[in-house]
Amino acid sequence: MKALSIKDIALKANVSITTVSFIINGKAKEKSISDAVIKKVQQIIIDSGYKPNQIARSLRTGNSNIIGLIIEDISNSFFSRIARLIEDKAYKKGYKIIYSSTENSVEKAQELINLFKSRKVDAYIISPMKGIEEDIQILLNENKPVIFFDRNLPELNTNYVGANHFVASYQAIESFIKQGKQKIALVTTNIDVQQIIERFEGYKKALIDYALPFDEELVLRIPFNQPEVDTIAAIKQLLKNKDIDAILFATNYLAISGLRVLKQTGKKLDENFAVIGYDDHEAFELHTPSISTIQQPLEEIAETIIKLILNQLSSKTKLPDQQIIIPAKLILRN
Amino acid sequence: MKALSIKDIALKANVSITTVSFIINGKAKEKSISDAVIKKVQQIIIDSGYKPNQIARSLRTGNSNIIGLIIEDISNSFFSRIARLIEDKAYKKGYKIIYSSTENSVEKAQELINLFKSRKVDAYIISPMKGIEEDIQILLNENKPVIFFDRNLPELNTNYVGANHFVASYQAIESFIKQGKQKIALVTTNIDVQQIIERFEGYKKALIDYALPFDEELVLRIPFNQPEVDTIAAIKQLLKNKDIDAILFATNYLAISGLRVLKQTGKKLDENFAVIGYDDHEAFELHTPSISTIQQPLEEIAETIIKLILNQLSSKTKLPDQQIIIPAKLILRN
DNA sequence: CTGAAAGCGCTTACAG
DNA sequence: CTGAAAGCGCTTACAG
Structure with missing residues (x-):
């Protein structure tokens, strides 16, 4: 069962394919095709269910x-x-x-x-x-x-x-600082693109502006596409080695991994420890307690x-x- | 800057487009093109970065x-x-x-x-x-x-x-019953497709097999594409009117809405009230307590x-x- | 061992 | 008011 072509329609309507093409493409008026022909051809197209071949159209x-x-x-x-x-x-x-x-x-x-x-x-x-x-x-x-x-x-x-990732990240850190947090970590990815770099710069700038020390060891750069178990292990390590009281996660999947760590280690989110995620996710709002987040206006x-x-x-x-x-x-x- | 065509390659190689086409499509051997020609044409293709036009290929x-x-x-x-x-x-x-x-x-x-x-x-x-x-x-x-x-x-x-949605749903209800649950609700969608119907049938059959009454009022059918606020209101209503001790959610987004209801109303998941979700979601595992779920082997x-x-x-x-x-x-x- | 030519289904400049 | 014909970039049956 082959599909119909413009030729079949022209044949049925007893007109040239040029005329059919003009009608299909809404150029009938402009090309002054008579109303009678337009009507006849359109009816045949509807009755036959003809659909132009987009491949041929694209080629042309x-x-x-x-x-x-x-x-x-x-x-x-x-x-x-x-x-x-x-x-x-x-x-x-x-x-x-x-x-x-x-x-x-x-x-x-x-x-x-x-x-x-x-x-x-x-x-x-x-x-x-x-x-x-x-x-x-x-x-x-x-x-x-x-x-x-x-x-x-x-x-x-x-x-x-x-x-504006720089500002968003800055504000997140600022809000930590206003809650009295002192040792604020950033968990981010190692991919070298501007949007990720900005999140880091916002983090760093906020610390400096508020006269907190910037410590490279509080920045965890997770390799992209690394198996999640390794990410979880790295975050556990970070929490163990450093006396951290807040974490900003630079992507939503990193925050998900972070929440898994909390679940596994039993570490609580309370007045001594806070996190903020990036890009909303159902899991953030539903978490107990709910997780604050930076939302991009999708x-x-x-x-x-x-x-x-x-x-x-x-x-x-x-x-x-x-x-x-x-x-x-x-x-x-x- | 127009893209190269097979003609350009043929011209550069001083052969016909037929020959180029055979080489591109790996039919060179079969068509007994000489090795020298094959090599020459391939080199030209690589050097020029020629990519066949897939539209033309599809049309043909x-x-x-x-x-x-x-x-x-x-x-x-x-x-x-x-x-x-x-x-x-x-x-x-x-x-x-x-x-x-x-x-x-x-x-x-x-x-x-x-x-x-x-x-x-x-x-x-x-x-x-x-x-x-x-x-x-x-x-x-x-x-x-x-x-x-x-x-x-x-x-x-x-x-x-x-x-196998029937069995999965049946087993979910069975597990509720073995935990001693008596008034088990199903929150599902109103879309009329086999996979959703099976989830309902599994629910119903399990109740009957275990001699629990089947009550149509414990089945909430949420219209597809209804705004989430309405879904949340309907679930709240269900919880209020009926003395329910367990809910099976037939899709993951319904379960998400259900968890929102619990959060908003402060209803706790404990030995008196349990839920199971359908199709895993990060929010289920991370929820406190974690939510049991039916997982399809993706x-x-x-x-x-x-x-x-x-x-x-x-x-x-x-x-x-x-x-x-x-x-x-x-x-x-x- | 290689090529000229038809044809896939369209659009459109040109002609009448 | 309408149509014949070229051409988009390929593939392939046929010919030599």
Whole structure:
């Protein structure tokens, strides 16, 4: 059972495929096709259930109405929520999203870019990593809209939408200090991207501003993709060796591991020990006691990304790049 | 900057595009292209960074090396974890996955099927809903491999991979009864799919087998996509009106809402009141006390799905449909 | 051992 | 008001 083609419709309607094509693409008026023909062809299309072959259309036009979304890990709730929001919003504008995870691997990201490129996606939304600059630059040279989100590569001139991680992190530490905490640790990842570095800088700056000593040994940098048992062991070690009274976790999955440590060791969250997580997670609110957290405004981020993309796609000339920084919110839950 | 085409490569190598095509597709030996030519062309391909246009290839061959994945909601951790696993496994076999969420809307699912169809995906992995039967039947008539997962539409002859929800649910209730629970509620959704019905049947059968009264008023059916505040209100109502000593939640997001209710009302989980969740979630283990849960073997489900797909894609004849039911595990955490 | 040519299903500049 | 034809970038049956 082969699918119908535009030729079949033209045959049935006794017109040329040109005419059918004009009608399908809403150019009937502009091309002054008679109303009678328009009506007849449209009826045949409806009756037959004909759907244009998008592959052929893409080959001919060079675009696809598809936006490629490249993220770190779809099973991380921060990314899956953002993906869902972007999907919804793009969908309403007639664009489809295809997405895939990189696990922070440059090779995987390169393959995804090639995949998307060979599928002629119209635009790219990327949470990038160091090492991918060259591949991105090629996309930019081809005049493809590229929006970075979550993290930026400042050496590249492109659009970026992200939260103000420096300030968020600073405020989190500030709130610890105001609670009288003295030995505040940061549990972060070792991935070398701006957004993670900013969280560290905010941490450090707050300590310095409040005249607390900055101790590199209170900063735990967990290798990305390390098995969780090792992460848990490292956090246990940190708690054992140092007399810590507060921890800021720089990602939600690290905070989850941290909460597992507390559960396993029986360490209590009380006036002597506090934690703050990054990026909300159901487990934080439901925890006893509830865990305070830094929340990125997902809705606003998704909205901004889509707006930037659509602007670019509808403009013939290259628009100036925009770096949009949205405040993150510290949600105190105790 | 236009991308290179096979023509450019042929020109540079001073051979025909036929020859280049054979070499790209590994048919050089079979077509007895000389080693010298093979080497020369390959070198030019590498040097120039040429990547075949997959759109053109798809148009010509009618397939795409892409598998379409249609799920309920990518922001639900059950689906995002499965998606991630399927993505990994397919990737290793040279297939890419594109996925999208339906939110249980038949219309959205139809649009996605049409999108995927017009993109010539090679196979479909679908968590279906009632009302989509006809569209699926069309895919089957076109001899496209279709695998249902998570839920089945028994009236359709197709492949299915899922967990044994009846048994899992039965065992959960059985464990409540053995703890001496008497008034056991079920909080489930109103979506009319087999997997949800089985969870209900398991609940009911266990009560009957153990000579406990089955009371329809202890079954709360939450409308899908209802705002969470309403869900929370309904659960509060249930707890208030009935003297319940145990609840089985039929999905993880319902259990999350249930835990929110406990938090808000201050109701304690103790020897007088127990809950079990469905599909694991970080919040369950980290909760105080930890929440018991029914876990579907995600890894095994993903593995089985991919195996079925690859079998079908590599077989020229239609393989017999398989219904693969994998046991779910009750994880008791207290 | 290699190539010319048809064709996949569209869009669109051009012609009438 | 409408259509014939070129062309997007591939693959492959056929010919030599």
